[in-house]
Amino acid sequence: MTKFTADRLLLFGATGDLSRRMLLPSLCALDADGLLDPQIEIVGTARSDLDDAAFRNFARESLEQFLPADRRGGMATFLNRLSYQSLDASKPEGFGDLAAKVGTPAEGLAIFLSTAPSLFEPTIHGLAAGGLAGERTRIGLEKPLGTDLKSSRVINDAVATAFPEDRIYRIDHYLGKETVQNLLALRFANMLFEPLWNAAHIDHVQITVAETVGLEGRVAFYDDAGALRDMVQNHMLQLLALVAMELPVSYDSTNVRDEKVKVLRSLRPVAHGETVTGQYRAGAIGGQAVPGYDDELGKDSDTETFVAIKAHIDNWRWKGVPFYLRTGKRLPKRTTEIVVQFRPIPHSIFTGRGARIAPNRLVIGIQPAENITLSLMTKVPGLDREGFGLRSVPLEITMPDAFAGPQRRIAYERLLLDLVEGDQTLFVRRDEVEAQWDWIDAIRAGWEEHSLEPKTYTAGSWGPSASIALAERDGVTWHE
Template sequence: MSAFEGFDFVLFGGTGDLALRKLLPALYRRHREATDAASWRIVAIGRQPMSSQEYRHHAYERCCRHLASCELDNGWQAFAAQLEYLQMDAADSQAYAALAALLPAGDRNRVYYLATAPQLFAGICRHLGDAGLATPRSRVVLEKPLGRDLASATRINENVAKVFSEQQIFRIDHYLGKESVQNLLALRFGNALFEPIWNRSWIRDVQITIAETVGVEGRGDFYDGTGALRDMVQNHMLQLLCIVAMEPPASIQADRVRDEKLKVLQSLRPLSADDVAAKTVRGQYRAGAIGGQPALGYAEEPGVPPSSGTETFVALKAEIDNWRWAGVPFYLRTGKRMQERLAEIVVNFRAAPHAMLSGSLPPVNRLVITLQPKESLRLDLMAKVPGEGMQIQPISLDMSYSSESGRRWDAYERLIMDVVQGRLTLFMRRDELDAAWRWVEPILGQWQRQRPPLRPYHAGTWGPTQSSTLVVRDGNTWHEDS
């Protein structure tokens, strides 16, 4: 990591799951490997009463679960020495005087990471401004979900904008911090090989899947008011779609990249009432088995009403009305309690125009970008079967990094360091967020008015059968069925 100035990192929601599972481990890894970390200052804020020493012990116990044994060396002591805990109610304006006392004035980069419920964002920012803590070199990180709809997202953004400029606001989507997503940009724009075929003439369809084996993990109350479309499609999946479909930006500068992503969102074909019925599938998991262990159905989860109509699975077909992508379907699919934990982007190319060679399988060329559980890039090609004759068979070129290239940064490591250094390229601009909500809102509204069937699927499967039908009727199949 290149050297840079010290910074203050203020973590609201410091006792929450995100802070202890992702953010503190990411900060620790960067601290451990940095050569200039002595001037870092980290303040975790929470409502639970405890001293800084008690918090350090608590953080160590929780972070150990998410760090490799080789990482747990003497580096933790150095990291913990720069970690403070402040008990305060983030909604209490008077409490910010204590925070100001911990953050002496100085011309340093300062990050306020809001790992809290989104309804607290506006109040926290207002109190930071009133306390004189929103300095010119301050940045604020907003976690998703940013609102429930366009109106609520607009209210949050307008209130945050009263304190911080757009250049200081980092709307985070951790999927964009994954190495394989950024490698897709390098693959497209760093090579002359792919650009000539990255269009409707040579690409048959694009599939984006984010599948989770977990259920609601004790967050039934939250999730039941959110659902899969708001939780995953409006942010993560549409951002991944933009990375695949965007035009080459003039440069990697933040606004040039975000301009091109915005054009994709504005080119998404709106779904009419008939389209919502024909091109979307809502599902909810029932009892089943994950990894050989029994799993409850969604309606049996703690905090979930037995009669809940919230979707835990969404599949939909999106289309982009522009010159490059006209006629190419983009299939999006996400769900909880599915067969395996998997996040991938699959680009299926069209078949060769003339089948002059024989093979046991239809010739298929595809690019598979795997985001989790292990990040990789793979290109599927056809090659000759060794021996006599000219029969062909599938082979794969694995373009993932080797272990010799060093430890890969976690997505949160990369994004936190981008915030510290003021790099906005991998973060959503406000107009992107608005455009995503404008496309998703009619689907939500139509679901509410029409009450389409909530398709059941058993935990441990790939979702409702209607999801496969959505793709098959176009003559395509999901990647795992190919």
């Protein structure tokens, strides 16, 4: 693998929503902090008919809207790095002009490809024909990478015709979040946890990704995808893999991803009755009335906006430990968290003194709050004349408070910088993607076999009551 830091960055979909909200603000922030090569040039491309000046105006408006004022230092310098070339990716003849605009990099080219799945194949062919897929070019791929295993393989095969695996960077922006990466530090840099991180000491694990929003302009995409494909297939399975993986030999892209894919291949096929699907109806979020999914969509649909799954990992470490996954739209609050519930102590010496003991619980908050909370049993102050009082007390680390100095960064800042510099550790490998799709496709096949239809739930609730029963029949309560 040739190691180089790219001095050209080519952004496909440069006038899209992702670019406005995340890519351009992230690049500007990196540039302001001196983390981009001083010589780097950034070329945007999309169908929009703009010249360089119009694209820079577009970028300025995006930065003023989505990048905090205190992070816009040197914005004028950043804007001067930008240029633009309009392109219809379905027409091969346009790639010659794009290649001329990009020019010849001194070191190398990084490409960020955010485009419709139908355009992946013609875009890759166009890049190769235009001379933009050489040995000193790497490519980042934004999801969705297919809608099932078959379509994912078609996309991966198309990309592989021009780029080897060591120059392909599949993006899951959750992997750029500080707290997600902190999972590895928590597990593998602390002797306290790793000896207990197994079926002998952990009762179950919960992973929740809850959203308060509805369709939010993603009508066509979301109704085709649903919660299982949109959230579980990528973000939630990546979180599960990081929680469950074995200790890598070292912290590098090959070893970390080798261990993640072992977890994904160890997932047991989900049995009938181990999933719950739902679709929200009109309700209220934060005191504001919101319409139901069918009202937003403007028609009836059997697409799930909520899914809960009881998953199992059939390996030595996790045999018998259920992983409860839950995600949905129009839930009461926006949160992403991982809950590790430890087993109760085998015997309490305090029972005869009236004390009740709750098992320890580790809660890792990923968004909107980044924190780590460990519940510990402690004695209640007092003379104990009426018994020995115990209470579960949270030991909490709030990440912004613990690290007041370092700048809190957008997840895409780290991922874009790693793409430019050539570090694949936080990107997803092809065998990971295909293992994820293999498990997801089996779930969908089970739904079709049993004619499973989403149960309705009121917007502002925690989903269908059946999802509560999914956990409670095992004596488990969802953490809320």
